[in-house]
Amino acid sequence: MPKPRQPELSETASMLLAVFDSLPPEEQSAVLTDLLRRVGEFCIWLPAYDLMLAGDWESQEYAPPEYVDFPGVPMIHRSKYTRLATDVRQFPAFDELPPMLAPDAARTVQWDAPLNVLGALPARPTLKRDTVLAVSDSDAVSASISLQETLDRFMGAAGISVEPADGGQPVEFHLDGPHYPAWTPLRQHDGFTSLQLADRLAVRLAR
Numbered sequence: 001m002p003k004p005r006q007p008e009l010s011e012t013a014s015m016l017l018a019v020f021d022s023l024p025p026e027e028q029s030a031v032l033t034d035l036l037r038r039v040g041e042f043c044i045w046l047p048a049y050d051l052m053l054a055g056d057w058e059s060q061e062y063a064p065p066e067y068v069d070f071p072g073v074p075m076i077h078r079s080k081y082t083r084l085a086t087d088v089r090q091f092p093a094f095d096e097l098p099p100m101l102a103p104d105a106a107r108t109v110q111w112d113a114p115l116n117v118l119g120a121l122p123a124r125p126t127l128k129r130d131t132v133l134a135v136s137d138s139d140a141v142s143a144s145i146s147l148q149e150t151l152d153r154f155m156g157a158a159g160i161s162v163e164p165a166d167g168g169q170p171v172e173f174h175l176d177g178p179h180y181p182a183w184t185p186l187r188q189h190d191g192f193t194s195l196q197l198a199d200r201l202a203v204r205l206a207r
Contacts, residue, residue: 053122102162
């Protein structure tokens, strides 16, 4: 059975592109120079995590704006991005995008987590363990420890980029909150654990 393909453009990225032309020039510039990262065959739109850490004012000023206040990591496949960069000259070439670094990956999992279960940006991602009701095919306590250790490892790997991690067993957390959301932040591989940024896109520290 063929492996399902990741869509070329996530719904979140589609909504971002829909408003891009209406943004003032300074915001367009910020999107293009500060917020785009490359991982594998995808371009990822990120909040300005580093700028948010500068202080209380910066944590609000550089927080994700309202037009990206919906679930899902904004992603564009290389093929779609290349066509976009051809049509919109402001966009840099795909290979010129800076790679996603490990702390960015951890904070992206935090940003997309339901119920703020990893805390709110820009605080260091810390799992609220009392929110975890159960974990598929695993003990909730050990899976929670594994998730926190993986997040800490990525956060401590400043300057190290990430790469796609194929395969692996998804680890699904069931959370205590409205509608009891299910959430899959981890994949378990033979000998290591990866962070899952989006459906079928997990990342590990670059080797």
